[in-house]
Amino acid sequence: MDQEFFDNIIYLKDLKATQDIVHEYTLKDQKSPLVIDNGSFQCRVGFANRKTPQLIFKNLICKPRKDRNKKDTKEEIAQQAPPATLIGNDIVNIEALRFQLRTQFDRNVVTHFYIQEQIFDYMFTHLGINTEGSVNHPIVMTEAMVNPNYCRSLMSELLFECYQIPSVFYGIDSLFSFNYNDNIKGTGLIISLGYHTTHVIPFMNGQHIIDKIRRVNVGGFHMMTYMHRLMQLKYSMHVNNITLSRIEELFHGHSRISYDYFEDLKKWSSHEYYDNHIKKVQLPYSQSAATTQLTAEQKIEKKKEMSRRLAEINARKREERLAEEEDQLQKLEEVLESFDDEDTEDFEMGLKELNLSTYEELEKTIAATRARIDKIKLKMQAVETGVTTEEKPVIIPMPPQGINLEDWLSEVREKKSAILEKKQVRRQRRSDLAKRRTAAAQERMRIISKLAGKEKGTDDFGSRDEDWDVYKAISREQDSDSEVENEKLMEIDEILRHHDPMLEDEEKLKMTPAEYHQLHFSVEAIRAPELLFQPSMMGICEAGLAETIDYVLKLFTATEQQQLVDNIFLTGGIAKLPGLKERLWRELMEIRPFKSTYNVKIAKEGSFDAWNGARKFTISGNNLNAHSITKEEYYELGGEYIKENCFSNFYYKTPAEKIDTTVVT
């Protein structure tokens, strides 16, 4: 086959995580601050003296559940070690454990601190830290934009009290990234495209304008799960094969943001465009299925062969039985002869051998054996004649007199499709009844409860014949395919096989197993990322990215707006999606006044730049000492306290809880 044919097929790599090594804890490391980019998708950790993060892992843990089937006796618990909790890159085969995965994040905010603690254990262990009773490194860590005080205080509690760290600085990932790519003293509109959320951050003269920041609650996670469900619904037979990891690979490698979504949809609606641009995702399948694929003729041939062999075996068996019976008869007759010869001794012996007692019994057995032999012989004869009848020419069903063959065939075909439809409807009803929550099942339950709910004495059920029809309506078995219909269908198939050339074409059109395991990936490539601009596709009534940018810009004066759009900066994992920059360009054209200028740029390394920026912050000047919260300050001012600077959140002290003094009457 030509190469062109394969160009549109996507082969998935199904990459697996490689386990992290325990790094060497060098002397230099021991004096270095530690930089942690704690993202809701990935966590990146490394000492500031190194140029790249040492650990990069998905922020996930897998806590294996206890096997429910095993008994919980005390001895057994003592015997078997509890299943180890897997963290980050320990989880090699992520799909096998998909349902046991937990994360410390709720959206983009850390809320589950026991999991966070285990993640910290994992990262400090793999960094090789071995100091007794403390982690003796100043820590620079990212936190969510406008992280709730409650969450920050718990994080500080964990860091200062469990790990005894000397100091911590909490910064915002996208601001670190902006610092790494741009001038933190400058002005710009930062668009941070994360895993759970997307932020629009106006940044003026070295400071983010906190009250004008807006967050779109759509991120890579939503796009990927959306795509995942779409593909699963489209190919319900491959539900288990369409895994989230495969979709992630597909999403990162083959999806893009559409420049003009409507235009693209119009293009896709044409068959020609579809055929030329369709991509097919090849799911893995076992090759053994391919070899069993036979043509129709081969199948028939095989069937014939099988039946022939079966007939042979039967014939041989019959012959054996015949010989056996004849043997028996001979023995019996010998005994009978000895009776006739009045040789009583031989006769008695013979009877004993045959487990018989009297002469009458002997005669009976002889008669029975003779009958059996006759029967077998008859059968053998019948088979022989049967073989000859099989070779008679098959009667070809012909159309009734006076009707055109074509018309007749189309009529037959219609009949066939009608029967098939009926069957399909019944199958659907059966499967609907089997499931709860379907309309059919609920209707059935309603009828049953109505039947059961009748008051005593007033029950006149059965007074009319129609009453009994109710049982037909609620029966689950009533809808088995009727025998008559099956016969009719066979008859029709027989007719079509002789007259209809289309049937053979259909057989030829049947897919190869490789094709059967291909997913057509068409509009999905632009449909899932489009969620960012149209969250309404997912039922979210909040504004999309373009509308939010428009909203944020309008909070500023015209000159400020111009300053902001002159430096639009995209960062985060989704920023590298192809087409995003162009799309924003087009959206801005709609938002901004006619002939205005603007500039869009993308972070150099997308998802790594937050770590890079945090490292840059850590190693430059006196930043760390000036802005970090020390252990003393933590104990003095509480866990939620931070020192505000251009990378951090603002600090709003949580007001003391108001005591409700109103009296409830």
Add this chain to the structure above:
Amino acid sequence: MQEEMPVFKSKTMQEPGMKKRLWKSLKQIQTTERNLFGNTSTAVIYSSINAPPSFKPPKKYSDMSGLLASYSCPQSKIYYHNSEEYKIVKKMPSDISKGYLTLRGATSLV
């Protein structure tokens, strides 16, 4: 039985009750935060930077193909693009059509 504790952890932090602790969800945290700060506060909190509601009417797209949808199936409420798709919609099993509706946010699974 007890998992080995890393050497760098403070020994005093190992409360046995640690694991049983219930963690608030972000939703609960947001509600408490809103109540604490009150309506009059100028403080910027998590819920105050939410994106504004959309002012554009939501577009209708075919649930199956994603193409623009001008029709919807009266029975299953599935949006579809043309008659070809309607043929599939008519035969669609109810769990699939429910799945599409849930994905679109039109129904929630009970």
